[in-house]
Amino acid sequence: xxxxxxxxxxxxxxxxxxxxxxxxxxxxxxxxxxxxxxxxxxxxxxxxxxxxxxxxxxxxxxxxxxxxxxxxxxxxxxxxxxxxxxxxxxxxxxxxxxxxxxxxxxxxxxxxxxxxxxxxxxxxxxxxxxxxxxxxxxxxxxxxxxxxxxxxxxxxxxxxxxxxxxxxxxxxxxxxxxxxxxxxxxxxxxxxxxxxxxxxxxxxxxxxxxxxxxxxxxxxxxxxxxxxxxxxxxxxxxxxxxxxxxxxxxxxxxxxx
Ligand code: ADE
Numbered sequence: 144x145x146x147x148x149x150x151x152x153x154x155x156x157x158x159x160x161x162x163x164x165x166x167x168x169x170x171x172x173x174x175x176x177x178x179x180x181x182x183x184x185x186x187x188x189x190x191x192x193x194x195x196x197x198x199x200x201x202x203x204x205x206x207x208x209x210x211x212x213x214x215x216x217x218x219x220x221x222x223x224x225x226x227x228x229x230x231x232x233x234x235x236x237x238x239x240x241x242x243x244x245x246x247x248x249x250x251x252x253x254x255x256x257x258x259x260x261x262x263x264x265x266x267x268x269x270x271x272x273x274x275x276x277x278x279x280x281x282x283x284x285x286x287x288x289x290x291x292x293x294x295x296x297x298x299x300x301x302x303x304x305x306x307x308x309x310x311x312x313x314x315x316x317x318x319x320x321x322x323x324x325x326x327x328x329x330x331x332x333x334x335x336x337x338x339x340x341x342x343x344x345x346x347x348x349x350x351x352x353x354x355x356x357x358x359x360x361x362x363x364x365x366x367x368x369x370x371x372x373x374x375x376x377x378x379x380x381x382x383x384x385x386x387x388x389x390x391x392x393x394x395x396x397x398x399x400x
Contacts, residue, residue, distance in 0.1 A: 144306060145175045145229045145257040147217035148295055149210065151192065151264050153178040155292045159299075164310065168303040176299075177220055181205070184212035193265050202266035210261070210268060214276050217259045232257030234278045235298070237291035238267065241280035244298065248281070252298065253305040260298060262291030324377060328365035360390065368394045 148156055160169050160176055168174040182190045186208060193203040214234060221229040233255050242248070252258060261268075261277065273280065283294040303309055322328075331346040338344065349361045367390055370377050383391075 144173065144253070144255070144302070145177075145221050145224050145232065146299065146302075147177045147179055147221060147232065147257075147259040148262065148299075149179045149181060149213045149217060149259065150262040150292055150295070151180060151182060152262075152290070152292050153180055156296065159296050163300075164304045165300050168306060168309045171308070173306045173309055174299075174303050175224060177217070179213040179217050179220075181209035181213040184209045184216065196266065200266075204266055205263055205268040205272070207269045207271050210272050211276055214259060214261065214272075221257045221259070229257035232259050234259045234261065234276060236261045236263065236268070236273060236277040236280050237283070237294035237298070238263060238280055239282050239285070239287050241282035244281050244283050244294075244301070246301075249298070249301040250305060253302045258302070260291075260295040262295045264290045322366055324381060325366040326369045326374060326377070328362040328369070363387070364390050364394050367391050368398070371395070 150156065156176065156178055160166060165174070169176050181192050185192050191206070192209045193205050196202065196204045217234075218232065221232045233252070235252075235258065237260065261272075281294070281298065283297050288294065331350060335346050335351065336344070347361065349357050352358070363386075367387060371391070371394070
């Protein structure tokens with residue numbers, strides 16, 4: 144996937160691009176990450192990228208011209224990178240006013256050949272940039288950060304780990320998609336008996352049984368129970384499979400005894 148990022152702080156991406164799954168995806172050529180700094184497209188010798196808001200009020204607003212020029216440079220670079228058809232990369236502006244980022248949206252983005260993430264700073268960007276150059280506005284949650292860089296990195300991380308070959312163990316992504324809309328089940332590794340806080344704790348025996356079907360059912364029950372206890376909102380409107388319905392009933396009966 145070709146991914147351009149428009150940002151006044153390219154260093155924030157350079158360090159993240161070295162580490163973990165995203166780092167490996169870039170090193171392995173799965174993600175072609177390119178950075179475009181609006182400051183380099185500013186017209187004056189002070190390289191001004193922001194100005195006071197019309198109508199008054201606190202803070203500064205990112206100006207139209209440097210941002211549009213940086214986005215246009217991104218589009219051009221995407222086209223030049225050729226290969227796949229990246230003629231029209233999806234341009235996404237990160238902001239608390241955007242549509243919520245969900246795993247479903249991440250999956251849609253991961254299918255695109257090209258993406259340009261626009262990170263704002265200050266109080267926001269001139270509305271005319273949104274009207275003329277942004278396809279989609281995305282929020283990573285109902286809180287306000289000081290810029291779009293961390294949200295852009297969140298999108299990049301969530302998307303890149305879905306690209307075929309990005310995860311060392313490709314079964315992880317596959318298995319996770321089976322958890323469709325549920326929270327994850329608990330995980331354990333050695334030692335079999337360990338300390339969790341002050342209490343001696345043991346690994347659930349079923350995980351040591353070698354009975355793959357019993358393990359699968361236990362994990363599914365755990366995922367259902369956790370979701371029911373911690374995020375009941377995720378179960379509203381769910382299409383229940385026969386098996387999930389049965390397992391959920393078992394779990395609720397067991398916990399009410
Ligand atoms: N920029 C500032 N806060 C943000 C948020 N919550 N999501 C996306 N972009 C942002």
